Amino acid sequence: MRRSLRLAAAATALGLTITACGSPAPEVSADGGGLGTAENPVSIRVIANDAFAKQWQDQLVPEFNKKYPNIKVSVDGVPYNDQLPKTMLELTGPTATYDVVLGDDSWIPQLAKTGGLMDLKADVTKWTDPGYDWADFNPSPLAAGEWEGKQYAVPVRSNxxxxxxxxxxxxxxxxxxxxxxxxxxxxxxxxxxxxxxxxxxxxxxxxxxxxxxxxxxxxxxxxxxxxxxxxxxxxxxxxxxxxxxxxxxxxxxxxxxxxxxxxxxxxxxxxxxxxxxxxxxxxxxxxxxxxxxxxxxxxxxxxxxxxxxxxxxxxxxxxxxxxxxxGIWSAGVAKKSQHPAAAWTWLQWVTSKEGEKFTGSAFGTFPARNSSLDGTPPAEWAVPVYKALKDGYTVVDKxxxxxxxxxxxxxxxxxxxxxxxxxxxxxxxxxxxxxxxxxxxxxxxxxxxxxx
Amino acid sequence: MSVSTPARRTGAAKAPVRGSGNTPGRRFRLGEPGTAWLFMTPALVLLAGMLLYPIFYTLWVSFSDFDLALFQPTGWVGWKNYEAVLKDPGFLESLKVTGIYLVIALPLQMILGFAIAFLLNVEWRGRGVLRALFLIPMVVAPVVAGGIWRMLLDPLWGVVNYTLGLVGVGPVEWIGDPTLAMASVILIDTWRWTPFVVLIAAAGIMALPGDVYEAAKSDGATRRQTMWHVTLPLLVPVMAAAFVVRWLGAVKMFDIALAATKGGPGNSTNVVNLYIYEKGFRGLEFGSASSMATLVLIITMILTYFLFRISRRLENRW
Missing domain, CATH: 3.40.190.10 (Periplasmic binding protein-like II)
Structure with a gap:
């Protein structure tokens, strides 16, 4: 009898441990976790490719914080060949480590199919800036973040x-x-x-x-x-x-x-x-x-x-x-994120005209917005490059x-x-x-x- | 709760423990086996969680459909995954590639390891420094080793081809040619793991009993005879142990291949664990990958069992 009790106790302890490992994520508050205050800043994490994660962390995040000082952003770089499986495991896991996930052009359908990404034109509209100009995106890069009629991601690094x-x-x-x-x-x-x-x-x-x-x-x-x-x-x-x-x-x-x-x-x-x-x-x-x-x-x-x-x-x-x-890198908001408002705010800024202007000038990143493509390039060297890019967009669509x-x-x-x-x-x-x-x-x- | 020997327990049954205020019959005692189990419980729970649970979970997944949305196995599919895996030419080819790698790399590392250990056993100035230097490859992460060797072997920028070029050889496509790519993986693995064999062999050589050598010497044995009839037979247990440990390490190798060749060109260096890794964590086909892992585990266990038997027979023979 005593032996059975010991066994039962051990099994219960093991069971509880395993159950605790798989507990579901808590509910998100109505304000999407808010945008933080000086006293209580909000932290979000971004999983990105290691080719540009450091640039983002060192330069893009401080620029973003000039406008949104209460959203702390951590950008983690992952090698290209590990990024898709890691992101898949992240989106299908019980809790969200990352609030924003990046995907290469061809990965978005696979990531979206997990059900772990928000539809950016439906699920986060209450946190969308009225000035966020969807129509300004060139259709070619924007299409990379779309699957089965839903916009799961926005272009953060067009290529x-x-x-x-x-x-x-x-x-x-x-x-x-x-x-x-x-x-x-x-x-x-x-x-x-x-x-x-x-x-x-x-x-x-x-x-x-x-x-x-x-x-x-x-x-x-x-x-x-x-x-x-x-x-x-x-x-x-x-x-x-x-x-x-x-x-x-x-x-x-x-x-x-x-x-x-x-x-x-x-x-x-x-x-x-x-x-x-x-x-x-x-x-x-x-x-x-x-x-x-x-x-x-x-x-x-x-x-x-x-x-x-x-x-x-x-x-x-x-x-x-x-x-x-x-080859467009697009980014989406994880459905299990506890801070979808801050995550979407970060993404809106990165993909805004202002954000594109900064990434174009600091990193040489190609824009996805027509206004950026048709406007004055960030530097002299970019003039022939933007021309080739526009020609390229036309060609890939055709x-x-x-x-x-x-x-x-x-x-x-x-x-x-x-x-x-x-x-x-x-x-x-x-x-x-x-x-x-x-x-x-x-x-x-x-x-x-x-x-x- | 107390830890007590049987003798103390007998004594305790006769007289109440001073100051406890309890009668001996009502005191809760686990006894020696109980106490032993109590102390072993954390280790057993850890072992169950870290070793048995993953094995049984892998088995479970291998007989199920894996639902990525729920991220858990759903629906019993019987032998379906195993049937698919046994028909998968990529898996069978990767087993063959692993076999080639093991057949060449393991004996090479054993021979080199013991040869170097014998050299280091001879008294000469600076051998201590060399012995310490030998440890470096072992502490280099396999992915780093693969990456560095990839650079060293690069036909345009690499120092290996530059050196070969000085004597009119090359440029050699170390990683680009299917045959040479396997040779390169074996080279990197040998560079990394021979020091481990050297360490074990050196320890074994140093532990050899001196009186046997004195007896051999007084019997007039030559160096060669001493080597063949004294040293090697005495070292057989060490060699067997080193071989089994290296075998278990080599059979799970995939990191060097991943970093240096990605299993290519084609499938020429696609060892079975790399294939399983790609299938599971890249293709996210966890059912198939688990079936493959289970098959590899069974094959490894069978071969390890025979290796143990052979090594025991060799030990008894000498």
């Missing part, structure tokens, strides 16, 4: 895959600078000349291209752009694979062929490596997110180049027009240049990343890789209930 080029290396090679009209055929012709010996020591020291080549979910965005610029989407309107054809094989082969004109070891290039090579003047072109322009051409601490040396335009054109790829807008988007990108890597390393031909990717994506979508 496009663009081509940055080193004018000095083009001049040395005797090649005409690229424009929005440059075709892939022309680009490859130029690439041969752009692999060159610039100091005359008999050794090649500059190459034509640096971009994503390694096994990474962002790597397939390069050949997806080629595919889209030839008028073909990854999935058709019925969500069936549409790239398992000659255009798809040609697009992947184009990406693989770029490797011939890239520096040694480029097959391992992810985000940082092509940036370094370009900023050191080793590559003539770089297919990269446009937001790196300031760090590659302006900031002396991070680049050897100057704004006069660095040009920017869309990726080479296919049969349907120039190439670009949408040819639907984005990753699939599905909760399974990341899983699709993982499949494409694996097959792209196999093609890059010679483990499969472009045809075999496309064929396998098509089968795997179809299988994945079928297993998730999509009619295939």
């Amino acid at each position: 496009l895959l663009l081509m940055l080029y080193n004018k000095t290396l083009y001049k040395k090679a005797g090649v005409k600078e690229p424009t929005a009209e440059t075709t892939w055929e022309q680009y490859f012709k130029d690439a041969e000349k752009l692999v060159q010996d610039t100091d005359g020591d008999g050794k090649t020291d500059a190459w034509a291209i640096g971009t994503y080549f390694t096994k990474d979910p962002l790597t397939p965005t390069i050949w997806q752009t080629v595919l889209n610029s030839n008028g073909v989407a990854l999935l058709d309107d019925n969500l069936k694979v549409a790239f398992d054809n000659e255009t798809g094989v040609k697009a992947l082969q184009t990406h693989v062929d770029l490797l011939k004109y890239a520096p040694p070891g480029a097959s391992t290039y992810q985000f940082n490596e092509p940036l370094e090579a370009f900023r050191q003047g080793r590559t003539a072109t770089m297919f990269m997110w446009g937001s790196v322009y300031k760090g590659s051409a302006v900031d002396k601490a991070s680049t050897t180049l100057t704004p006069e040396e660095v040009g920017v335009t869309t990726l080479p054109a296919g049969s349907a027009g120039p190439g670009a790829h949408r 040819n639907k240049m984005w990753r699939p807008r599905l909760p399974e988007s990341d899983a699709v990108q993982q499949i494409l990343a694996l097959q792209t890597s196999r093609a890059m390393s010679g483990q499969a031909t472009a045809e075999q890789a496309i064929d396998q990717a098509a089968k795997d994506v179809t299988e994945l979508l079928k297993s998730k209930g999509y009619q295939q």
Whole structure:
């Protein structure tokens, strides 16, 4: 009997411990946690990408606090590849650690599907500033935060895959600078000349291209752009694979062929490596997110180049027009947040005209608002960049240049990343890789209930 | 509550405890087993919470559908996840990759570790410093080790290729070539874990009984004979222990592969734990990932059982 009592007591203690771990979040007050006072400031936490989290914490938060001194904001940076799973676990957990979550372009449907994000046009309207101008957003970046008719996130860091080029290396090679009209055929012709010996020591020291080549979910965005610029989407309107054809094989082969004109070891290039090579003047072109322009051409601490040396335009054109790829970082408010009013206030400020002006000038972040895009750029260097950006927005809208807008988007990108890597390393031909990717994506979508 | 030996307990039954005011029969005593259980309870609760609960939870998830919205397993699906996993070519390939890695890395680390330990056992100036330096790789975080080696092996900027270039070799695509990528992962893992084997081996060598060597010497044994017939047989238990510990560590390796190659190119360095990690925490397919983890646990337990048996047999043989 005594033994049973002991066992029961131990089981109860364990049960209570486990139950305590999973207790639900407390109810949010009617004022959404308020905006704080000098005596009782409100604290909110933001989960962001580590590429810009520190900038935000060090510069953006103090700027925000000039207007809202009683909202304390902590920005936590997470590496890109860990951010989606961490955010998913955060949104599905019993309590909210983070009040504001950031997601890359293709993640929003997956994050929204958890039910852990607020609809910013319905759930937080009582805390929306009357002056917050929804209509001023360019439709392209705003669409990145929308899913199934609801606005779950707003664009905090707009971006496009663009081509940055080193004018000095083009001049040395005797090649005409690229424009929005440059075709892939022309680009490859130029690439041969752009692999060159610039100091005359008999050794090649500059190459034509640096971009994503390694096994990474962002790597397939390069050949997806080629595919889209030839008028073909990854999935058709019925969500069936549409790239398992000659255009798809040609697009992947184009990406693989770029490797011939890239520096040694480029097959391992992810985000940082092509940036370094370009900023050191080793590559003539770089297919990269446009937001790196300031760090590659302006900031002396991070680049050897100057704004006069660095040009920017869309990726080479296919049969349907120039190439670009949408990559908007959007941010939403967690439903389990205890301070949704403060969280939404922070987001409204960051995405306001004032906030965009600050991030554009301090970090070189691209704006999402038409008034910012059409207005005076924050600096001289930004004039050609904003032009390329506007052209890019038009192009991505026209040819639907984005990753699939599905909760399974990341899983699709993982499949494409694996097959792209196999093609890059010679483990499969472009045809075999496309064929396998098509089968795997179809299988994945079928297993998730999509009619295939 | 009191802790008491059986003898004291007998005494206590005869006379009331001074100043307690209670009769001996009414006093609550746990006795020795009870007291032992009482002291062990915190450890048992911790063990149950930290070890058994995750194992049983993983098992539960592996037989269920995992609802991401509720973030808990819902609905019993039987063997469905296991069937899917056994048909998954990626999982089977990752098992193969893990096998290749283990077959090459473990013997390499054991041979190098014991060879270095023998060298460090010989008296020479500066061996203490070297022994201390050997500890450095062990305290470097695996992700940092992977990242640093990635830089060292970079064909354009890396010091390894620069050095090879001085003698006309390269540039070598260490991480970009599927075969060399596996070699690189093994190299990084060996750099990191050989010192651990060195430590264990050095401790074993230092603990060898001197009188056996004196006996061997007086019997006229040569150095080679002493090595083969005295040192190595005496070290078999140490070698077996080091091997089993390294095996258990190596079988769960994924961090170095994640940092250095991300399992690529293709699947060439996609070890099984990296595959499970990606499936679970990136793909959020917790049902499949739990089934894989359970299968790997079973395979590891079976292989560990045989390793223990082999090591025991080797110990008895000598």
